[in-house]
Amino acid sequence: MKIAILFPGQGSQNVGMGIDLYESNKTAKEIFNQVNSILGRKITDIFLYGPQEELNQTKNTQPAIVTVSVALTLILEKELKSKNLKLTPSACTGHSLGEFTALWYSNILNLDELIKLVSLRGSLMQNATSGSMAAVLNLEEETIKKIIEESKTNVVIANFNSPSQLVISGKKDEISAVVDRIKLTAGKAIILPVSGAFHSTLMDESSKTFNQDIDKLNIFSNKSAKIPIYQNYDGKPETSIEIIKGKIKKQMTSPVYWTQTIKNLVNDGVDTVIEIGPGKILTGLTKKIDKSITCYNIYDFKTLSDFIISHEHKLSTIKP
Numbered sequence: 001m002k003i004a005i006l007f008p009g010q011g012s013q014n015v016g017m018g019i020d021l022y023e024s025n026k027t028a029k030e031i032f033n034q035v036n037s038i039l040g041r042k043i044t045d046i047f048l049y050g051p052q053e054e055l056n057q058t059k060n061t062q063p064a065i066v067t068v069s070v071a072l073t074l075i076l077e078k079e080l081k082s083k084n085l086k087l088t089p090s091a092c093t094g095h096s097l098g099e100f101t102a103l104w105y106s107n108i109l110n111l112d113e114l115i116k117l118v119s120l121r122g123s124l125m126q127n128a129t130s131g132s133m134a135a136v137l138n139l140e141e142e143t144i145k146k147i148i149e150e151s152k153t154n155v156v157i158a159n160f161n162s163p164s165q166l167v168i169s170g171k172k173d174e175i176s177a178v179v180d181r182i183k184l185t186a187g188k189a190i191i192l193p194v195s196g197a198f199h200s201t202l203m204d205e206s207s208k209t210f211n212q213d214i215d216k217l218n219i220f221s222n223k224s225a226k227i228p229i230y231q232n233y234d235g236k237p238e239t240s241i242e243i244i245k246g247k248i249k250k251q252m253t254s255p256v257y258w259t260q261t262i263k264n265l266v267n268d269g270v271d272t273v274i275e276i277g278p279g280k281i282l283t284g285l286t287k288k289i290d291k292s293i294t295c296y297n298i299y300d301f302k303t304l305s306d307f308i309i310s311h312e313h314k315l316s317t318i319k320p
Contacts, residue, residue, distance in 0.1 A: 001294075004091040005092040007093070010062060011279070015049065031111075063118050066118050070104065072277060073105060097121070100121070130171065132172040132194070133168065133169045133198060155169065158255050159199065161258050175197075211249045214249065220245040225239045227239075230261045262293070263290065271292070275299075
């Protein structure tokens with residue numbers, strides 16, 4: 001069993017995520033309170049109790065998802081340690097926002113740096129109101145590219161989520177024009193409830209500000225990641241801090257190559273993925289990309305406990 005850890009991105013949020021952890025687990029309470037302190041506001045109240053409209057604001061969504069993912073990861077490690085066991089993944093990755101959780105998981109960022117970075121990222125992306133995005137289903141990449149070309153717009157494919165699901169990004173009127181054309185084909189297009197044209201050149205200004213703040217925070221100072229990170233920018237694994245940092249700086253304006261990421265993981269021998277965080281989106285996409293991969297979800301304490309029980313005989317034993 002060769003394992004990769006996956007961390008979810010925006011769209012996985014739901015009110016009440018992490019509430020079972022908060023009500024019953026000391027580690028979760030400590031992490032939630034620590035994040036509140038870092039942000040200087042109670043983000044926990046938003047994702048534990050809502051309303052959903054407030055949680056869906058990008059400035060809240062991003063730190064909220066990351067917080068729950070981190071809490072679940074640390075609880076998993078602690079529960080395994082109590083049984084003298086450990087999880088030894090060969091790689092990690094995340095979808096868009098989730099890539100930053102992967103940076104934390106691989107020891108490139110500490111929790112304080114992670115939360116500050118995704119909070120800044122969420123605010124910048126929410127304030128980028130000049131564009132729109134749409135999910136396109138059941139159309140091949142070449143067909144979508146042809147429709148975009150025929151529409152004479154600057155719309156781009158922003159997310160290569162699976163062979164049957166891509167996301168386009170661009171100016172609002174241009175997205176509408178492309179969506180209208182797609183509806184005349186056998187495909188399906190759904191306008192997404194986002195504030196901007198994420199993962200496109202319309203994010204240039206936000207990306208420049210974000211990159212300046214990355215440099216001000218003086219992060220990415222370690223020599224290498226503890227395990228390879230498969231990055232959204234090209235779907236390839238990396239451990240060099242400088243290369244990882246360079247790709248992260250391009251992430252906001254570049255496509256998310258999720259299909260290629262999963263294919264590269266499989267080509268490198270990964271046969272099992274564990275999605276840690278709210279929702280099941282990445283598991284669904286992964287199964288569409290390669291049905292041979294074994295997928296697990298850890299999104300609450302029950303799924304975490306069930307995973308440990310079913311895999312105790314396969315996990316590494318910590319040597320005394």
